[in-house]
Amino acid sequence: MTPIDGRAMARALCDRTAADVAALAARGIRVGLAVILVGDHPPSQVYVRRKIAETARAGIASFEHRLPADTGEATLLALIDALNHDPAVHGILVQLPLPEGIDAGRVLDAIAPGKDVDGFHPVNVGRLSTGTGGLVPCTPLGCMMLLDSVIDEYRGLAAVVIGKSNIVGKPVAMLLLERECTVTVTHIATRGLPEIVRTADIVVAAAGAPGLVRGDWVKPGAVVIDVGITRVTDNEGRTRLMGDVAFDELGHARAATPVPGGVGPMTIACLLANTVRAARKAQHG
Numbered sequence: 634m635t636p637i638d639g640r641a642m643a644r645a646l647c648d649r650t651a652a653d654v655a656a657l658a659a660r661g662i663r664v665g666l667a668v669i670l671v672g673d674h675p676p677s678q679v680y681v682r683r684k685i686a687e688t689a690r691a692g693i694a695s696f697e698h699r700l701p702a703d704t705g706e707a708t709l710l711a712l713i714d715a716l717n718h719d720p721a722v723h724g725i726l727v728q729l730p731l732p733e734g735i736d737a738g739r740v741l742d743a744i745a746p747g748k749d750v751d752g753f754h755p756v757n758v759g760r761l762s763t764g765t766g767g768l769v770p771c772t773p774l775g776c777m778m779l780l781d782s783v784i785d786e787y788r789g790l791a792a793v794v795i796g797k798s799n800i801v802g803k804p805v806a807m808l809l810l811e812r813e814c815t816v817t818v819t820h821i822a823t824r825g826l827p828e829i830v831r832t833a834d835i836v837v838a839a840a841g842a843p844g845l846v847r848g849d850w851v852k853p854g855a856v857v858i859d860v861g862i863t864r865v866t867d868n869e870g871r872t873r874l875m876g877d878v879a880f881d882e883l884g885h886a887r888a889a890t891p892v893p894g895g896v897g898p899m900t901i902a903c904l905l906a907n908t909v910r911a912a913r914k915a916q917h918g
């Protein structure tokens with residue numbers, strides 16, 4: 634089994650993006666990304682810190698907005714409205730999850746579709762489902778790039794997606810369908826899940842259930858993308874990150890992503906790539 638190195642691929646994508654940013658700067662366009670973090674959810678603080686660090690490294694201007702957990706929805710919507718109208722801002726990202734009491738759907742709907750670098754706005758969701766362009770969510774985009782590194786021809790392959798979230802499961806299913814895979818979308822309540830997964834040439838596990846997919850669920854020669862990243866604590870009180878897949882049991886697979894070091898780093902690299910894409914579209918329409 635070949636481990637797919639998400640860190641190396643993410644580094645390469647960030648380098649390509651930095652070159653694109655420099656080329657735009659040479660034409661007088663300074664690419665800009667606004668990142669909004671509401672509250673003090675510890676993992677979100679880590680992800681936002683990394684996003685801002687990578688944004689700076691790529692030469693993208695970052696506009697950071699950290700708001701207290703008790704921020705009202707109206708205040709957040711007013712900030713998004715201002716950023717929608719700010720020509721220095723090409724991309725707007727609202728880190729999820731949002732604190733209770735804020736309607737995430739209403740907030741994401743308020744972002745101008747052309748600046749929606751997370752690809753969560755209904756216009757971009759619709760564009761993805763109709764194959765008509767638009768901005769694609771970062772984690773599913775990263776999953777496809779990781780798959781592209783080992784698969785040349787998708788046509789007719791059986792793909793099983795575990796997880797039905799709007800952030801990963803549904804969009805990754807659309808992208809696989811676009812490549813003419815035969816896609817089965819499953820989730821934690823799917824009956825006979827191991828048997829269904831055993832039919833797959835491609836498995837994308839995004840259920841957020843650590844260790845769910847065992848080695849004997851995976852067909853020999855299959856390619857496995859593990860999107861799950863859960864921090865677990867062992868009996869000695871040590872914490873570690875666990876994916877949805879028992880990576881050590883995948884000796885018979887063709888290739889698989891580890892956790893950490895697989896899909897996660899690609900999420901941030903694709904955010905930067907989407908920001909450049911949004912900036913180019915803002916110039917050319």
Ligand SMILES: Nc1nc2c(c(=O)[nH]1)N[C@@H](CN(C=O)c1ccc(C(=O)N[C@@H](CCC(=O)O)C(=O)O)cc1)CN2
Pocket residue numbers: 679680726727728729730751771772862874892893894895896897898899900901
């Ligand atoms: N607005 C958004 N919110 C959230 C998204 C998103 O795409 N947009 N995704 C996740 C969190 N996320 C980015 O925001 C993210 C998760 C994980 C990683 C990552 O690099 N993981 C590392 C391990 C990290 C660690 O040590 O804790 C890895 O897998 O190697 C990056 C980004 C939810 N919210």
